[in-house]
Amino acid sequence: MSASSPRRVSSTYRVIYGDTDQMGVVYYANYMRLFEIGRNEWIRASGTPYGRFEEQGMMLPVAEVACKYKRSALYDDLLSIVCWSPVMGRASIDFAYEIRRGLELLATGSSKHAVLDTSSGALKRWPLALYEILSLYRTVETKEL
Amino acid sequence: MSASSPRRVSSTYRVIYGDTDQMGVVYYANYMRLFEIGRNEWIRASGTPYGRFEEQGMMLPVAEVACKYKRSALYDDLLSIVCWSPVMGRASIDFAYEIRRGLELLATGSSKHAVLDTSSGALKRWPLALYEILSLYRTVETKEL
Amino acid sequence: MSASSPRRVSSTYRVIYGDTDQMGVVYYANYMRLFEIGRNEWIRASGTPYGRFEEQGMMLPVAEVACKYKRSALYDDLLSIVCWSPVMGRASIDFAYEIRRGLELLATGSSKHAVLDTSSGALKRWPLALYEILSLYRTVETKEL
Amino acid sequence: MSASSPRRVSSTYRVIYGDTDQMGVVYYANYMRLFEIGRNEWIRASGTPYGRFEEQGMMLPVAEVACKYKRSALYDDLLSIVCWSPVMGRASIDFAYEIRRGLELLATGSSKHAVLDTSSGALKRWPLALYEILSLYRTVETKEL
Numbered sequence: 001m002s003a004s005s006p007r008r009v010s011s012t013y014r015v016i017y018g019d020t021d022q023m024g025v026v027y028y029a030n031y032m033r034l035f036e037i038g039r040n041e042w043i044r045a046s047g048t049p050y051g052r053f054e055e056q057g058m059m060l061p062v063a064e065v066a067c068k069y070k071r072s073a074l075y076d077d078l079l080s081i082v083c084w085s086p087v088m089g090r091a092s093i094d095f096a097y098e099i100r101r102g103l104e105l106l107a108t109g110s111s112k113h114a115v116l117d118t119s120s121g122a123l124k125r126w127p128l129a130l131y132e133i134l135s136l137y138r139t140v141e142t143k144e145l
Numbered sequence: 146m147s148a149s150s151p152r153r154v155s156s157t158y159r160v161i162y163g164d165t166d167q168m169g170v171v172y173y174a175n176y177m178r179l180f181e182i183g184r185n186e187w188i189r190a191s192g193t194p195y196g197r198f199e200e201q202g203m204m205l206p207v208a209e210v211a212c213k214y215k216r217s218a219l220y221d222d223l224l225s226i227v228c229w230s231p232v233m234g235r236a237s238i239d240f241a242y243e244i245r246r247g248l249e250l251l252a253t254g255s256s257k258h259a260v261l262d263t264s265s266g267a268l269k270r271w272p273l274a275l276y277e278i279l280s281l282y283r284t285v286e287t288k289e290l
Numbered sequence: 291m292s293a294s295s296p297r298r299v300s301s302t303y304r305v306i307y308g309d310t311d312q313m314g315v316v317y318y319a320n321y322m323r324l325f326e327i328g329r330n331e332w333i334r335a336s337g338t339p340y341g342r343f344e345e346q347g348m349m350l351p352v353a354e355v356a357c358k359y360k361r362s363a364l365y366d367d368l369l370s371i372v373c374w375s376p377v378m379g380r381a382s383i384d385f386a387y388e389i390r391r392g393l394e395l396l397a398t399g400s401s402k403h404a405v406l407d408t409s410s411g412a413l414k415r416w417p418l419a420l421y422e423i424l425s426l427y428r429t430v431e432t433k434e435l
Numbered sequence: 436m437s438a439s440s441p442r443r444v445s446s447t448y449r450v451i452y453g454d455t456d457q458m459g460v461v462y463y464a465n466y467m468r469l470f471e472i473g474r475n476e477w478i479r480a481s482g483t484p485y486g487r488f489e490e491q492g493m494m495l496p497v498a499e500v501a502c503k504y505k506r507s508a509l510y511d512d513l514l515s516i517v518c519w520s521p522v523m524g525r526a527s528i529d530f531a532y533e534i535r536r537g538l539e540l541l542a543t544g545s546s547k548h549a550v551l552d553t554s555s556g557a558l559k560r561w562p563l564a565l566y567e568i569l570s571l572y573r574t575v576e577t578k579e580l
Contacts, residue, residue: 016475018319018468020312022365027308028207029181032174033453040451040511051511062173066211075312076475076486161330163323163464165457167510172453178308185306185366196366220457221330221341318497319471322464352463356501 004139006084006096011041015077025072032065035097035109038083042095046137048130058124060093060113067109077101085138091115091125093134149284151229151241156186160222170217177210180242180254183228187240191282193275203269205238205258212254222246230283236260236270238279294429296374296386301331305367315362322355325387325399328373332385336427338420348414350383350403357399367391375428381405381415383424439574441519441531446476450512460507467500470532470544473518477530481572483565493559495528495548502544512536520573526550526560528569 013034021027043050053060073079080100087094092114099107117124126134158179166172188195198205218224225245232239237259244252262269271279303324311317333340343350363369370390377384382404389397407414416424448469456462478485488495508514515535522529527549534542552559561569 014472014475016468016471017311017313018317018471021307022310022312022314023204023206023307024312025206028210029174029177029308032177033451036174036451036453037449040449049511059168061168061170061217062214064211064213065173066209068209069207072206076484159327159330161323161326162456162458163326163462166452167455167457167459168452169457174453178306181306181308182304185304194366221339313494313496315496318500319464319467322467326464349458351458351460351507352504354501354503355463356499358499359497362496 003142005142006086007138007140008082008084009038009042009045011037011081011083013037013079013081015073015075015079017075019073020075023072025074028067028069031067031069031073031099031107031109034079034081034099035065035067035083035095035111038081038097039095039111041081042083042085046134048133053130054118056127056130057118058127059116059118061116062111063092063114064112065109066111067107069107071101071104071106073099073101073106079106085134086110088131088135088138090131091123148287150287151231152283152285153227153229154183154187154190156182156226156228158182158224158226160218160220160224162220164218165220168217170219171222173212173214176212176214176218176244176252176254179224179226179244180210180212180228180240180256183226183242184240184256186226187228187230191279193278198275199263201272201275202263203272204261204263206261207256208237208259209257210254211256212252214252216246216249216251218244218246218251224251230279231255233276233280233283235276236268293432295432296376297428297430298372298374299328299332299335301327301371301373303327303369303371305363305365305369307365309363310365313362315364316367318357318359321357321359321363321389321397321399324369324371324389325355325357325373325385325401328371328387329385329401331371332373332375336424338423343420344408346417346420347408348417349406349408351406352401353382353404354402355399356401357397359397361391361394361396363389363391363396369396375424376400378421378425378428380421381413438577440577441521442573442575443517443519444473444477444480446472446516446518448472448514448516450508450510450514452510454508455510458507460509463502463504466502466504466508466534466542466544469514469516469534470500470502470518470530470546473516473532474530474546476516477518477520481569483568488565489553491562491565492553493562494551494553496551497546498527498549499547500544501546502542504542506536506539506541508534508536508541514541520569521545523566523570523573525566526558 097109227243242254372388517533532544
C-alpha cells in the first residue's frame with residue numbers, strides 16, 4: 001500500500017551581519033527573506049522557476065504570512081530552510097517552512113499566496129498545465145507498512 | 146457609564162525605493178519593520194522607551210508574528226501604523242497592528258513577545274512598577290452611551 | 291554682494307532594531323537607505339517628487355555611491371539626513387549627504403545618478419523644463435560680507 | 436621568476452525578490468550585503484572565520500565603502516562575488532570586490548576597515564599571529580614568464 005506526503009525541498013543560507021540586530025540574533029523580519037529563499041527553491045525544483053510565472057503574466061503575491069520563533073538564528077549559522085506546499089487551490093497556493101540549524105528547529109512558518117494576473121491585478125485561475133505540474137510535484141508517494 | 150478600550154498609538158512612515166520589490170509594492174518582510182516602528186512608538190508613548198527596558202536587563206524578543214496583506218503599499222506612500230496591545234501577561238506582551246494609507250486599510254498584523262532576562266536569556270516576570278505602568282497605559286476609559 | 295551655495299534639505303529618521311546589527315550599531319548598508327530618504331526629500335522639496343520623474347518615463351539609477359563612517363548611529367537615535375546636489379549634468383545629477391545626531395557628524399556620503407529613459411534604458415538628457423527647475427533649486431543666494 | 440598577486444576568493448549568491456526594488460533590479464544598498472558575503476568568505480578561507488575575531492575581542496567596523504554600478508543584477512541571478520584584500524595595515528584592512536553574472540561585470544567596490552578593541556572601542560593593532568596569517572594569505576605566488 002502507498003500514501004502521499006508533501007514533498008519537502010531544502011535550501012541553505014549562511015547568516016551575515018546584515019541579517020542580525022543588536023540583540024545578537026537574526027532580526028525577525030529577515031525570516032521572511034529565508035521563507036522566500038525556500039519558496040523560490042521549491043518552485044524551481046518543481047521545474048518552473050518563478051520568473052517563468054512572471055513571463056506568463058502571473059504573480060503570486062503574499063496574502064498572509066506567519067512565523068513562530070523557537071530559538072535564535074545567529075551570525076554565521078549555516079541554516080537549512082525546508083519548504084513544502086500543504087495546500088493548493090484553483091487560484092492560490094500555500095507554503096509551509098521550517099528553519100533549522102542542523103537538527104535544531106529554530107522557527108516554523110507559513111504563507112498563503114493568491115494567483116494574480118499581472119496586467120489586470122485580478123485573481124486568476126492557475127493555467128491548467130501548470131496546475132497539473134505543481135499538483136503532481138506537491139506530494140511524493142510513500143510506502144506505508 | 147464607562148468602559149475601557151485599547152489605547153491606539155499612530156506613527157507615520159514614508160515608503161522608500163528600498164522598501165519595494167520588483168512587483169512595484171512594499172516587500173512583504175518590510176511590514177515587520179513597520180510593525181516595529183509602531184511598537185517602538187507605542188512603548189515610547191507609555192513613558193518607557195524600549196532602550197530603558199534594555200538598561201534594566203530585559204529584552205522582548207518576538208515569539209510569534211502574523212500579517213494579512215489586503216492592499217499593496219506603494220513607493221512614496223505616507224503610511225499610518227496603528228499599534229495597540231490587546232493582551233499583557235506576567236512575562237509577555239502582545240501587540241496588534243494596522244497599516245493604513247489614509248482611510249484605506251492595507252494590512253493587519255500581530256506579534257507576541259516574551260520578556261527575557263538579558264544576561265541569562267531566561268523568561269522573566271515584568272518588574273512590578275513597569276507592569277503597572279504598562280497595564281494602566283494599555284487601555285483608555287471610554288464613555289459608553 | 292551675493293554668491294550662491296548649495297541648498298541643503300534636512301530630513302529625520304528614527305533608527306529601529308531592524309537597522310542595527312550585532313555590533314550594536316546601524317549596519318553599514320543601511321546608510322544607503324538613509325541617503326535615499328535624504329535624496330527623496332531633496333527632490334520633493336524641489337517641487338517634483340521622484341514619482342513624477344517616473345511618470346515622465348525617466349529613472350535615476352545610482353551609478354556610484356560612497357560613504358565614510360565616522361561615528362556609529364545607534365538604536366532609537368533620531369538622525370538628521372542632510373542632502374544637497376553639488377553637481378548637475380545634462381543627463382546626470384550628483385548628491386551629497388551628511389548623517390548627523392544633533393550636532394555630531396556620523397557619516398558623509400555621495401552618489402552619482404544617470405538619467406535613463408525607462409522604456410529603452412538609454413541615457414537621456416533632462417527635459418529642459420525640469421532641468422531649469424532643478425538647476426534653479428540646487429543653489430540659494432547667500433549674502434557675502 | 437615569481438611574483439605575488441592578491442588572492443581572490445569567489446562566493447555565490449542567488450538574488451531574491453527581497454533584494455530587488457521597483458526598478459526591477461537589485462537595490463543599490465544590497466550590494467553592500469553582497470560585499471559582506473564576499474568579505475566573510477575571504478576571511479573564512481584565510482582560516483580564521485570572523486566570529487573568531489570577535490571571540491578574541493576585536494571587531495572590524497567599516498570606515499569607508501564605495502561602489503560603482505555598471506550593469507543591473509536581476510531577480511534570480513546567480514551572482515559571483517569576488518573578494519580580495521589589496522592593502523593591510525597594522526590596525527586596518529582593505530577589501531576590494533567584483534560582482535559578476537557569469538563573465539559580465541556588474542559592479543566593483545571597496546571597503547576600508549579599522550581594527551577595534553571590542554570592550555574599549557579603541558583602535559587596536561592586529562595580534563601578531565593573526566597579522567602574519569592574514570598577510571601570508573593575502574597574496575599568492577604567481578609564475579612570471
